[in-house]
Amino acid sequence: xxxxxxxxxxxxxxxxxxxxxxxxxxxxxxxxxxxxxxxxxxxxxxxxxxxxxxxxxxxxxxxxxxxxxxxxxxxxxxxxxxxxxxxxxxxxxxxxxxxxxxxxxxxxxxxxxxxxxxxxxxxxxxxxxxxxxxxxxxxxxxxxxxxxxxxx
Amino acid sequence: xxxxxxxxxxxxxxxxxxxxxxxxxxxxxxxxxxxxxxxxxxxxxxxxxxxxxxxxxxxxxxxxxxxxxxxxxxxxxxxxxxxxxxxxxxxxxxxxxxxxxxxxxxxxxxxxxxxxxxxxxxxxxxxxxxxxxxxxxxxxxxxxxxxxxxxxxxxxxxxxxxxxxxxxxxxxxxxxxxxxxxxxxxxxxxxxxxxxxxxxxxxxxxxxxxxxxxxxxxxxxxxxxxxxxxxxxxxxxxxxxxxxxxxxxxxxxxxxxxxxxxxxxxxxxxxxxxxxxxxxxxxxxxxxxxxxxxxxxxxxxxxxxxxxxxxxxxxxxxxxxxxxxxxxxxxxxxxxxxxxxxxxxxxxxxxx
Numbered sequence: 001x002x003x004x005x006x007x008x009x010x011x012x013x014x015x016x017x018x019x020x021x022x023x024x025x026x027x028x029x030x031x032x033x034x035x036x037x038x039x040x041x042x043x044x045x046x047x048x049x050x051x052x053x054x055x056x057x058x059x060x061x062x063x064x065x066x067x068x069x070x071x072x073x074x075x076x077x078x079x080x081x082x083x084x085x086x087x088x089x090x091x092x093x094x095x096x097x098x099x100x101x102x103x104x105x106x107x108x109x110x111x112x113x114x115x116x117x118x119x120x121x122x123x124x125x126x127x128x129x130x131x132x133x134x135x136x137x138x139x140x141x142x143x144x145x146x147x148x149x150x151x152x
Numbered sequence: 153x154x155x156x157x158x159x160x161x162x163x164x165x166x167x168x169x170x171x172x173x174x175x176x177x178x179x180x181x182x183x184x185x186x187x188x189x190x191x192x193x194x195x196x197x198x199x200x201x202x203x204x205x206x207x208x209x210x211x212x213x214x215x216x217x218x219x220x221x222x223x224x225x226x227x228x229x230x231x232x233x234x235x236x237x238x239x240x241x242x243x244x245x246x247x248x249x250x251x252x253x254x255x256x257x258x259x260x261x262x263x264x265x266x267x268x269x270x271x272x273x274x275x276x277x278x279x280x281x282x283x284x285x286x287x288x289x290x291x292x293x294x295x296x297x298x299x300x301x302x303x304x305x306x307x308x309x310x311x312x313x314x315x316x317x318x319x320x321x322x323x324x325x326x327x328x329x330x331x332x333x334x335x336x337x338x339x340x341x342x343x344x345x346x347x348x349x350x351x352x353x354x355x356x357x358x359x360x361x362x363x364x365x366x367x368x369x370x371x372x373x374x375x376x377x378x379x380x381x382x383x384x385x386x387x388x389x390x391x392x393x394x395x396x397x398x399x400x401x402x403x404x405x406x407x408x409x410x411x412x413x414x415x416x417x418x419x420x421x422x423x424x425x426x427x428x429x430x431x432x433x434x435x436x437x438x439x440x441x442x443x444x445x446x447x448x449x450x451x452x453x454x455x456x457x458x459x460x461x462x463x464x465x466x467x468x469x470x471x472x473x474x475x476x477x478x479x480x481x482x483x484x485x486x487x488x489x490x491x492x493x494x495x496x497x498x499x500x501x502x503x504x
Binding site: 028029101 | 154155157160161163164165166167168169170171172173174175176177287316322465466469480
């Protein structure tokens, strides 16, 4: 037994420094609200901290918590939605598309973000969202059909 | 004008990347506050203490205590031992409306308000004052745009106040009320209006508080009837704790969350029976579970929840799976229901 020499793989501080911005960006795309995105990422690290050394893949765990908590936020429909934010990219074409993305039903937008921003295959999206792959495929199909109609 | 699949894919990637890159950190490179700050040990201990308090209270839930009369009927509250009960607060500023409230347990709850200047949330939880205060203090230490401002008195308690908005005004006030930590957070309020809103927060008696609840919040006096109504078209598996769900314990419940708490143990119970029956070769018990879950497509409460949650569709996917090949595909290809349903539906987490 050499437990005294066992060291954690990656320190949580390092992962926090390296991954925090990316996770906040992902949470922002999922929620459309910057401060909620920051809160979600902060809470994900707080959830990871006590079990850090036991996690098989800490980065995957963090991303999963962020996605799940963004979804939890959507389930609370009584929570007032933040005011629409002003144009963000200042490129009209992209801002218009972002506005249309934000109008999608929450679960459809989540699938679009994970597919086209995270570049995840449908099987991974289904696993992250705890959804059957067929349902994820259907949500993606509907979202793209809606976007095609509104952006054409 | 038509857009090809490739053009749409490419446009979406470009849009999402451009939008994501507008999010920047003014504290890039900062250390994890909960780990690197001197307060780490205190925070971890506080979290453990809070967890211990929750466990203690969970063990004491069987002991019901009288709770101030409720809203016209004899309510009984599972209070936190030694506590005067959860905070009963209202925002009384003109133009502000209570839009939601939920109390999963005597230890925690939340309310939301909407007004002319944005939204407010009010949250309370036993034992987390130090944790919340440390979190915002550490955040301020690492962000130039976030500052601690002058304390305020909120509902008779001295509250620490922070401006926490990333790119705009957004304030939070944190205070201790007995064993409870309470957090008032604004969305899109300036300093002056936040001060006015905080000053308008009033502690009220339970009857007044219950009477202020909007239609989507179930009051204690109505809870049993609402649960009965939700269960009217749901066959109950063995061991379903109907009485536990009907017991209000002096707490309010958001209708959506109550629907979740009602349907989750029903679905988990039936699917669990099917799994056990298949393993034991008990075809009658398996068929009973299949028949029960077949009715889930018509459960009114799931239909109601379907617009705003992925949960009903998950239940129906498992109902379909047990009636067909017993396999689901949300854990990669062809995973047996027995291996997937607990985690996928959250059967091991409860519905709090």
